[in-house]
Amino acid sequence: MGYVLNYILFLLPIFVTFILVRKSKKIAQTRAKLPPGSMGWPYIGETLELYSQDPNDFFAAKQKRYGEIFKTHLLGCPCVMLASPEAAKFVLVTQAHLFKPTYPKSKEQMIGPSALFFHQGEYHTRLRKLVQNSLSPDAIRILVPDIESIAISTLDSWAGGCLINIFHEMKKFTFDVGILSIFGNLDAKYKEELKKNYFIMDKGYNSFPTNIPGTTYHKALTARKSLSKILNYIVSERKERSPGNRDLLGYLMNFKDENGNHLTENQIADNIIGVLFAAQDTTASVLTWILKYLHDYPKLLESVKAEQMAIYESNERGNRPLTWAQTRSMRLTLKVILESLRMASIISFTFREAVADVEYKGYLIPKGWKVMPLFRNIHHNPEFFENPHKFDPSRFEVSPKPNTFMPFGNGVHACPGNELAKQQMLILIYRLLTKHRWKVVGYQSGIQYSPFPVPNQGLPARFWKDSCTPREG
Numbered sequence: 437m438g439y440v441l442n443y444i445l446f447l448l449p450i451f452v453t454f455i456l457v458r459k460s461k462k463i464a465q466t467r468a469k470l471p472p473g474s475m476g477w478p479y480i481g482e483t484l485e486l487y488s489q490d491p492n493d494f495f496a497a498k499q500k501r502y503g504e505i506f507k508t509h510l511l512g513c514p515c516v517m518l519a520s521p522e523a524a525k526f527v528l529v530t531q532a533h534l535f536k537p538t539y540p541k542s543k544e545q546m547i548g549p550s551a552l553f554f555h556q557g558e559y560h561t562r563l564r565k566l567v568q569n570s571l572s573p574d575a576i577r578i579l580v581p582d583i584e585s586i587a588i589s590t591l592d593s594w595a596g597g598c599l600i601n602i603f604h605e606m607k608k609f610t611f612d613v614g615i616l617s618i619f620g621n622l623d624a625k626y627k628e629e630l631k632k633n634y635f636i637m638d639k640g641y642n643s644f645p646t647n648i649p650g651t652t653y654h655k656a657l658t659a660r661k662s663l664s665k666i667l668n669y670i671v672s673e674r675k676e677r678s679p680g681n682r683d684l685l686g687y688l689m690n691f692k693d694e695n696g697n698h699l700t701e702n703q704i705a706d707n708i709i710g711v712l713f714a715a716q717d718t719t720a721s722v723l724t725w726i727l728k729y730l731h732d733y734p735k736l737l738e739s740v741k742a743e744q745m746a747i748y749e750s751n752e753r754g755n756r757p758l759t760w761a762q763t764r765s766m767r768l769t770l771k772v773i774l775e776s777l778r779m780a781s782i783i784s785f786t787f788r789e790a791v792a793d794v795e796y797k798g799y800l801i802p803k804g805w806k807v808m809p810l811f812r813n814i815h816h817n818p819e820f821f822e823n824p825h826k827f828d829p830s831r832f833e834v835s836p837k838p839n840t841f842m843p844f845g846n847g848v849h850a851c852p853g854n855e856l857a858k859q860q861m862l863i864l865i866y867r868l869l870t871k872h873r874w875k876v877v878g879y880q881s882g883i884q885y886s887p888f889p890v891p892n893q894g895l896p897a898r899f900w901k902d903s904c905t906p907r908e909g
Contacts, residue, residue: 781815
């Protein structure tokens with residue numbers, strides 16, 4: 437009898453604790469409710485509604501109806517949308533450990549599962565530090581002359597009045613700069629093989645993931661395997677000499693953890709392809725928008741050109757290479773870049789997934805739900821940017837309020853290559869406005885998504901060296 441009594445006394449605190457925990461959970465769940473919004477049709481949710489219109493109109497209408505926190509159901513997933521700076525900071529910075537990066541498995545397979553932006557925690561921290569070191573101001577300063585050479589070669593290839601798709605050509609330019617930052621001066625044979633296979637992979641990245649021979653997705657996966665082989669050859673050759681530390685490949689190859697383990701060849705390949713992918717389309721999209729806005733505002737174009745011509749003249753009419761210090765003096769040009777980033781909002785939102793039930797401002801974000809901070813909604817909110825639909829670089833004479841301007845994301849997963857992106861934009865604009873002129877052809881308003889927003893048809897245009905007279909058409 438005494439044994440039974442002792443057993444009951446032993447279990448009683450555990451039982452009481454269990455009841456209290458369950459009761460507290462029920463109280464918390466009663467207090468917190470799902471955000472307002474519509475989940476749409478079973479399974480497909482509101483996906484068709486999203487893709488049948490401008491996505492920005494979809495999200496803006498939802499925000500107007502439900503407020504800055506609302507729920508929906510997209511691409512087979514329940515989602516919570518956040519359209520306030522405070523909420524974005526909550527998810528991306530202060531409580532980032534509660535929200536993991538999330539991507540469709542097909543996209544992880546394409547880039548490579550070891551790429552840093554698919555991870556969080558210690559592995560992500562270590563890899564991010566390597567990328568940041570390879571793209572530090574000191575590293576970028578050394579690259580300025582080489583980036584200028586790429587800009588000169590790119591623009592010269594456009595000259596002569598041939599019709600080009602600006603967005604497609606900008607992708608080639610940003611790819612070449614990406615290769616430079618990753619490998620330094622890479623052998624031409626490897627560069628061309630990387631470019632050929634990368635663009636096949638890039639074309640299939642957003643295609644329907646059907647791995648059947650002949651499909652775009654299957655071709656992309658085949659090209660991805662070829663990229664790994666080429667990168668392994670490059671790594672093997674680099675091992676025969678000193679890997680060096682001046683480029684990303686050198687940092688990746690020289691890395692050792694606390695146990696002395698190096699990164700595997702697959703980890704190196706995944707992170708190189710990930711960096712290329714993250715840097716290429718986004719920067720190319722912004723550059724295309726910059727040319728559109730300069731085209732649309734002739735007086736602004738003249739002012740930016742005057743700023744660039746002053747530097748050009750001080751460099752013996754371009755006979756001396758551009759310097760890092762000179763790019764830092766391009767104040768008006770930088771404001772044009774920042775305003776283009778705000779207006780276009782290339783990264784309209786980012787995906788996270790709640791790793792636990794989270795309560796925010798009285799609303800429940802259930803574990804497993806996707807969480808999407810809406811950068812574009814914040815960038816176009818008149819509370820933070822007066823007349824937000826007006827292109828006005830002068831607004832950046834004063835720094836925006838914290839967490840209201842996030843063109844490169846925020847927190848531990850913010851783009852580590854943002855300074856390189858801005859640097860190549862400044863350099864290309866310098867060479868374009870001092871040596872070339874262009875005319876947009878068959879200009880149409882509107883936006884296309886590929887998947888990033890770009891002007892319709894990629895902004896077709898003709899380019900000439902400044903000494904030539906452009907023909908009509």
